[in-house]
Amino acid sequence: MDFSLLGWGNAGWGDEFVRGMLMTLAVATCAFMLSLVFGTIFAAAKLSRFRSLQIIGDIYTTVLRGIPELLVIYLIFFGGGMFLRYIANALFGFEGYIDLPVFVVGVFCIGVSAGAYSTEIIRGAVLAIPKGEIEAARAVGMGTALRFRRILVPQAARFALPALGNVWQFALKDTALISIVGLVEIMRTSALGAASTKEPFTFYITAFFLFLFLASISNRGFQRAERWANRGVRSE
Amino acid sequence: MDFELIAEAFPKLITVADETVTLAAVSVTIGFFVAIVIAVMRLSKFRVLSALAYGYVYIFRSTPLLVQIFLIYYGSGQFRSLLEQIGLWFLLREAWFCAILALMLNTAAYTSEIIRGGIQSVSWGQIEAARAVGMSGLLLFRRIVFPVAIRQALPAYGNELMLMVKATSLASTITIIELTGMAKKIIAATYRPVEVFLIAGAIYLLINFLISRIMVMTERWLNPHLRQRKPEKNLMNAKAR
Numbered sequence: 001m002d003f004s005l006l007g008w009g010n011a012g013w014g015d016e017f018v019r020g021m022l023m024t025l026a027v028a029t030c031a032f033m034l035s036l037v038f039g040t041i042f043a044a045a046k047l048s049r050f051r052s053l054q055i056i057g058d059i060y061t062t063v064l065r066g067i068p069e070l071l072v073i074y075l076i077f078f079g080g081g082m083f084l085r086y087i088a089n090a091l092f093g094f095e096g097y098i099d100l101p102v103f104v105v106g107v108f109c110i111g112v113s114a115g116a117y118s119t120e121i122i123r124g125a126v127l128a129i130p131k132g133e134i135e136a137a138r139a140v141g142m143g144t145a146l147r148f149r150r151i152l153v154p155q156a157a158r159f160a161l162p163a164l165g166n167v168w169q170f171a172l173k174d175t176a177l178i179s180i181v182g183l184v185e186i187m188r189t190s191a192l193g194a195a196s197t198k199e200p201f202t203f204y205i206t207a208f209f210l211f212l213f214l215a216s217i218s219n220r221g222f223q224r225a226e227r228w229a230n231r232g233v234r235s236e
Numbered sequence: 237m238d239f240e241l242i243a244e245a246f247p248k249l250i251t252v253a254d255e256t257v258t259l260a261a262v263s264v265t266i267g268f269f270v271a272i273v274i275a276v277m278r279l280s281k282f283r284v285l286s287a288l289a290y291g292y293v294y295i296f297r298s299t300p301l302l303v304q305i306f307l308i309y310y311g312s313g314q315f316r317s318l319l320e321q322i323g324l325w326f327l328l329r330e331a332w333f334c335a336i337l338a339l340m341l342n343t344a345a346y347t348s349e350i351i352r353g354g355i356q357s358v359s360w361g362q363i364e365a366a367r368a369v370g371m372s373g374l375l376l377f378r379r380i381v382f383p384v385a386i387r388q389a390l391p392a393y394g395n396e397l398m399l400m401v402k403a404t405s406l407a408s409t410i411t412i413i414e415l416t417g418m419a420k421k422i423i424a425a426t427y428r429p430v431e432v433f434l435i436a437g438a439i440y441l442l443i444n445f446l447i448s449r450i451m452v453m454t455e456r457w458l459n460p461h462l463r464q465r466k467p468e469k470n471l472m473n474a475k476a477r
Contacts, residue, residue, distance in 0.1 A: 212295060
């Protein structure tokens with residue numbers, strides 16, 4: 001094993017790895033936030049009074065949790081551009097190719113599949129809020145928006161935080177799959193390095209430790225956030 | 237929607253579905269036994285053993301399965317001459333072996349945590365009672381701890397099984413043609429991602445649906461005391477009507 005390959009500059013892959021790591025973080029962060037958006041929308045659909053919305057929410061979580069992420073990635077990677085072209089053609093008579101940037105495809109793929117897990121978590125968190133608190137808020141005359149902002153969100157966030165930490169880990173690890181469609185993040189960097197130096201183990205073990213590092217750091221972050229969110233809660 | 241393509245792709249995909257099931261079944265079966273060992277190590281009094289188990293679980297749960305698979309399959313190539321000397325190369329050059337090894341190590345880490353949770357949920361009173369009647373060691377584990385723990389852990393284990401079925405799709409990245417691999421092949425050849433996705437996705441959902449049914453049935457079978465009692469017949473046709 002030749003670890004000088006991991007040095008800085010032209011000869012080494014150190015700087016490439018740092019860039020790859022930043023890319024991994026960027027994709028994971030955007031995908032995680034997108035998953036919260038999807039999670040909120042579909043949790044609202046599942047909790048709504050309308051049967052049709054509930055069914056849509058159920059289909060989303062069942063399908064996305066039951067199908068491999070890789071298959072979703074292939075669908076969106078191969079089908080996304082075609083789909084947009086079809087719509088653009090129908091709307092503005094656009095004729096040409098739409099090439100979606102891999103970054104956008106990656107964020108969307110991971111966001112959509114992590115969103116299915118977020119949906120269930122957010123739904124559970126909202127259901128965990130005692131009914132009495134909502135009634136109390138209503139009784140003092142808070143409107144829907146104010147109730148949502150002051151009572152529902154802060155409480156639900158506190159309940160959901162530990163499980164959302166898992167979704168973050170899940171999104172972070174899933175970024176590795178995007179390397180298969182060509183986004184240059186940690187995994188792709190290692191594959192390129194492995195191919196050009198014939199030292200696959202050196203490169204993949206580096207990727208392994210970089211992921212371990214990112215997971216450990218963000219784990220700490222979530223523990224802190226949990227402590228912060230629970231700061232007003234009495235504990236025995 | 238191209239129904240001709242669906243009719244053509246369906247038999248191709250259904251024939252490779254058993255590769256997916258085999259990958260999942262073999263790795264989950266071996267992984268289960270490894271997981272028991274790790275869970276017991278994790279709970280042991282010996283600090284070294286429990287630290288080793290903790291490290292194993294932590295490492296395998298915080299890194300992507302794809303990295304683990306590549307590390308085993310491609311990474312082993314770097315030590316080919318050494319591996320040939322010890323006679324392990326004939327195993328590690330097989331994609332199937334590497335995929336199952338990685339999946340097995342991965343599921344063992346997750347399952348061991350599930351089993352640990354189950355074991356910890358066994359109440360002290362039961363263990364003390366078993367000790368009082370003279371059981372100890374393996375007998376106590378086999379007769380008291382394990383049966384209670386497994387019932388506690390079953391729902392979480394069902395989830396793990398479904399996650400494993402999904403995880404087998406990564407085997408397609410190291411040349412194994414299972415469901416996702418075949419789906420990708422057909423998509424690349426026909427450029428009809430939606431149709432292929434629908435079939436492959438439906439097969440995955442079917443497999444996972446079957447697993448969830450089996451888990452519900454197993455849970456019922458293992459917990460006869462929780463079953464709702466059938467109402468007596470003459471009560472059903474009560475005269476009050």
